[in-house]
Amino acid sequence: MKILDQYILTRFLYNFFSAFFILIVIFIFQGIWLFIDDLAGKGLGIVIIGKFLFYFIPTLVDKVLPLTVLLASILTFGTFAENYEFAAMKASGISLQRGMRSLIVYVILLGGVTFFFANTVIPKSEQKMFNLRRNIAKVKPAAAITEGIFSDFEGTGEGMNIKVDKKYGEQDRFLDNVIIHKKTKQSLNNTVIKAKEGELISSEESNIIQLVLKDGHYYEELKPKAVKARKKHPFAKSKFETYTINIDISELNNQDLEEDRNITTDKMKNVSRLIKDIDSLGKNNLEKVEAFSKNIVNRMGAFPENKVKDSTRIKKELIELVAKDTINAKKIANDTIKTVDELLTSLPEWQRMQIVNNAKTTVSSILTTVVTKKEELQKRFKFYNSHILSLHKKYALAFSCIILFFVGAPLGAIIRKGGLGLPMVVAIILFLTYYFIGVFASNYAKEGNINNVLGAWLPTLIMLPLGISLTRRATADKGLIGFGHILDGIKNLFKKKKASKE
Incomplete structure (x- = not known):
């Protein structure tokens, strides 16, 4: 040089x-x-x-x-x-x-x-x-709770979501305005607990953390076995001065702070892993879209695959549709219906209203399903796009x-x-x-x-x-x-x- x-x-x-x-x-x-x-x-x-x-x-x-x-x-x-x-x-x-x-x-x-x-x-x-x-x-329970938002708080048993307005005291052990959503093993939130005050009590010699709640209410949705009883949406409600929740942390005390878990985000993946996941995510998204499209088509009854109805079958279905009206049934059986207007004209008014209402209900249901599925697919494609972005x-x-x-x-x-x-x-x-x-x-x-x-x-x-x-x-x-x-x-x-x- x-x-x-x-x-x-x-x-x-x-x-x-x-x-x-x-x-x-x-x-x-x-x-x-x-x-x-x-x-x-x-x-x-x-x-x-x-x-x-x-x-x-x-x-x-x-x-x-x-x-x-x-x-x-x-x-x-x-x-x-x-x-x-x-x-x-x-x-x-x-x-x-x-x-x-x-x-x-x-x-x-x-x-x-x-x-x-x-x-x-x-x-x-x-x-x-x-x-x-x-x-x-x-390992540090108070660290899992963030003020003002719901935080996941899981032990070895059933989990819960906790929201507090304020933490204070030694190691943030005291809590103000506590809201808890307890989760079942199926991750359903059927129980809500509200308390004005709370305290986390733990000991180095014990594997149990006690969450002591004071001056609050307990709400729980009940699910009877009978279907008719479920429609009434029964629930249980109670008031308490002190309510204690015990959380077993016997496994958490042996937690390795350096333990590696599953890779969850695109930022944690290298090039080879990103290329592999991009390919699998792209194929999976296409499969989801195709399956949803077929489902919508089947629900609409439009464009059936390899099912061409002849005039005899059409007449038979129309006869069954208006079987109560013998005059119209005979007319439909003898005449060839070319347009939808002719079909509606041949039916009495109450049947026309019934067909229109059924069509309206079906379309509303399909639109609701499409909107819900659109949000899910947008999240999937956003996750897919983030992988491509991270790669490049x-x-x-x-x-x-x-x-x-x-x-x-x-x-x-x-x-x-x-x-x-x-x-x-x-x-x-x-x-x-x-x-x-x-x-x-x-x-x-x-x-x-x-x-x-x-x-x-x-x-x-x-x-x-x-x-x-x-x-x-x-x-x-x-x-x-x-x-x-x-x-x-x-x-x-x-x-x-x-x-x-x-």
């Missing part, structure tokens, strides 16, 4: 690792605010909190790394331009592209490492962090580091400013533009409004022409925004109009 390449690479690496360290610390503190309720005041040890933060750091790479590359390239080349080092290079016959050569090789290698990191480390980190949070909630985002993240380098390096040479002042402002503005475009594109892609592949690659594709344009302008020693050719174009336009008038 030549001395010049070594010098440029050393300066870039210094700015790169400095910016990465500063940004990762900022994002860690921002993340701590998100999970502060899950970690603070729960009696967790420093080791557990340290593991949580250790697993959390890799999940920040997709945000921190592109911004780091952009900021480091602007800082490096902005400092070179400010100190007239670029002028000395050009005077020696060294172009901008030649000065970027060593960094281009480094950024390409960085893109490969980034893809490997996104494909292996980040999914494993997401899975570890998810399992750690869930297992902490099981792994590739897009690697390419974004390369593209943003070609945006930041010529931009630094153009603005000719080093330090953390103007370069930091420009880098943040560009990164926020890149980030928010990615967020909106991902949301639109998940909903199916735009192509899934485009949703993952859109911010990178938008930055690509910007990088090409800035590189050309920096190579030609042009400013960031050239107004000269715009003014010249406007002047020429007015000259042409004036000449045409003359």
Whole structure:
């Protein structure tokens, strides 16, 4: 490696690792605010909190790394331009592209490492962090309850959903305004318990956690065996001063905080797993749609497959339909009915009303079924779209580091400013533009409004022409925004109009 390449690479690496360290610390503190309720005041040890933060750091790479590359390239080349080092290079016959050569090789290698990191480390980190949070909630019961929302609270027996307005006291053991939905083994919520106060009582020597409720009401829906009795919707209601729920945590005390569970989200999967799941999810969704379509067609009685009714069968069905009216039955049997209007005209009024009401009821029922099924299919396709997005985002993240380098390096040479002042402002503005475009594109892609592949690659594709344009302008020693050719174009336009008038 030549001395010049070594010098440029050393300066870039210094700015790169400095910016990465500063940004990762900022994002860690921002993340701590998100999970502060899950970690603070729960009696967790420093080791557990340290593991949580250790697993959390890799999940920040997709945000921190592109911004780091952009900021480091602007800082490096902005400092070179400010100190007239670029002028000395050009005077020696060294172009901008030649000065970027060593960094281009480094950024390409960085893109490969980034893809490997996104494909292996980040999914494993997401899975570890998810399992750690869930297992902490099981070992520390108060951690499983979040103020203001219903939280799943499961022991070794029947589970429940708990909502509290406020937690306070030592390790959040005291609860205000408790609402509990107890779940049966079939996961049905037939029991509701409301209490003004509650307390979690536990002991290190016991495998039982007691949830003591005070001043509340107990509601339970009863399900008799007789069908007629069920239509009356019977229920039991009682009032209590103190009600105790015992939760067996004998298995939870032996819970391994590092235990891996089933992979549940697309962020926890690598490329090979995503490709496999995308294929299976796509086939499964198509099967669901086809099965639902056949069901609707059968309910409508339209377009039956391989069932062509002849005129004799039609007459027979119509005769059975109006068997009570012998005059119309004979008329239908002897005449050929060509249209629906002729059929309705041949029937008495009460039968016409009956047919119309039945058709209306059938259509309303089918529409309700379609609306309900539409919501289910939308969730399925949203889950399917999120897998495609995650797959392409792994590739897009690697390419974004390369593209943003070609945006930041010529931009630094153009603005000719080093330090953390103007370069930091420009880098943040560009990164926020890149980030928010990615967020909106991902949301639109998940909903199916735009192509899934485009949703993952859109911010990178938008930055690509910007990088090409800035590189050309920096190579030609042009400013960031050239107004000269715009003014010249406007002047020429007015000259042409004036000449045409003359």
